Amino acid sequence: MSVQATANRALDQGQGVVRLTPTWVPRSFCIPGRRIKLHPDDYYALGGNRGGIDERWFSSTTPADNGPLTSKNEGLSHIVVEEGGSSELITLRDAVDELQGQLLGDKLWNEHQCWPMYSKFFDNQGALPFHIHHNDEYAARVNAKGKPEAYYFPPQVNNHGGDFPYTFMGLSPGVTKDQVRDALVGFTKGDNHITDLSAAYCLTPGTGWDIPPGVLHAPGSMCTYEPQKASDVFAMYESVTHNQVIPEELLWKNTPADQVGNFDYLLGVIDWEKNIDPNFKANHFMAPIPVDDLEQMRADGYEDKMICYLSEAYSAKELTILPGRTVTIKDQGAYGLIVLQGHGKLGVWDIETPALIRFGQLTHDEYFVSAAAAQEGITITNPSPTDPIVMLKHFGPGVHPVMSPVV
DSSP states (O other): OOHHHHHHHHHHHTTTEEEBOOEEEEETTOOBOSOSOBOGGGTTTTOGGGOEEEEEEESOOSOOOOOTTOOTTTTOOEEEEEETTEEEEEEHHHHHHHHTHHHHOHHHHHHHSSOOEEEEEEOBSSOOOSEEOOOHHHHHTTTOOOOOEEEEOOGGGOSSOOSOOEEEESOOTTOOHHHHHHHHHTGGGSOOOGGGGSOEEEOOTTOEEEEOTTOOEEOOSSOEEOOEESOOOOEEOOSEETTEEOOHHHHSTTOOGGGTTOHHHHHHHSOHHHHTOTTHHHHHEEOOEESSOHHHHHHTTEEEEEEEOSOSSOEEEEEEEOTTOEEEEOOSSOEEEEEEEOEEEETTEEEEOOSOBOTTOOOSSEEEEOHHHHHHOEEEEOOOSSOOEEEEEEEOTTSSOOOOOBO
C-alpha cells in the first residue's frame, strides 16, 4: 500500500488522531538518567559505540544529527497502523508530506511546508556540556534552521533529580568577550572552565525555562520535556563536563568548513545581550499559567495550563483530566501529545501510561492530533476513581500567543 493510502487510513482509523511509536535517540556524550521508562536492559540497545539512550523524541519529523553512525530514520517519529493482527509503520514526516493541510491545517502547511517543531524527553544522569544553538542566520550557513528550545520538568518523570539538578544559563553580567574567547581557545588544553563565567539556576519540578538561540546553557540532570524548533544544530563550548572530555569536533559542529578554527566566528554565534542580561531569570523562567479560571476548570473536570509560552516557534500545555470525569477539549491547531499518568480514552483510542517499555515495543501513550480534530474537540474519558490522566501537548507556531514570563 502507498504511503498516501496508509497515511489516509491512519487518519481515518483514528478519526483525525494518529498513534505514534516511541522514538529513542542515543547520545555518545551522555549517561542515561533511566527515568524515561525504557527497560534497564535496553539503554544501550544500539551498541556501546553509540552511547546510552537518554532521549525520547515526540512528534518528530526531524532526523537526529548523531554523526556517521546515525541509523536510518533515527529521531523520526512513526505512525503505526494496526489491522487484522498486523502492523504497518510510516514516518510522520512522510505522512505530513502526503496529507499536508489535512493533517497540519492549511495555514500552518502553507506557511512552513512542514511540521516545524518537535519535543523530547532529555534524561541524563549528569548535566550536559555548556553549549549553544545557532539562530536562523548562522544555521542557514550550514543549510539548517535555528533552534530555540524550552524546558519543563514533569513531576511524573522526576522521582529523583540526578547528579546535578541545576542548569548553567547565560553569562554573568560583566563577563567580557575576551574571557569567553580565551576559554574557547583553551578547549583542547584541558578543562576550559567556561562555566566559571556563567551562573547555575536550581531546577524545580513543575516549572520551566525558555532558551532562545544564541544563549549558552548546560542543561541539568532533571528529566526534561523540551519543545523546540525542528532542528538539531548545536556546538559544545565546554571541553570537560563531570570529568568527561568533549571531542573537539563538537566545538566546531555546524560551523562552515571555511570557518573551522576561527574563534571569532564562535563568538559571533553568541547573542551577547541575552547572555549577560542581569534579569535573566525574570525574562526566561516559566511557571505554569492556567488557560482559564482554575476553579471553574476543576468543576468541569479538568485543568489546562500553559507551560511553554515565551517562543513564537512553538508552545506547550499540560492537561489534567480529573478522576472519573469526561471532558471535550478544543484547541486551535494540530499538536502532538505524550501521556504521563493514568489511562482511559482519547477519542477512539485507548490510552495508558506504561511502567516499562522494551526497545522496539509499541505503546499507547503518544499521539498526533490533526488540526481539524483539535478544532472540533477531543473527548477524553478518565475511568479511574483515583488517578488523574496527565498529558503534555506540543503545538507548532501561531496557535498560542507569546505570553509574559511568570516568576
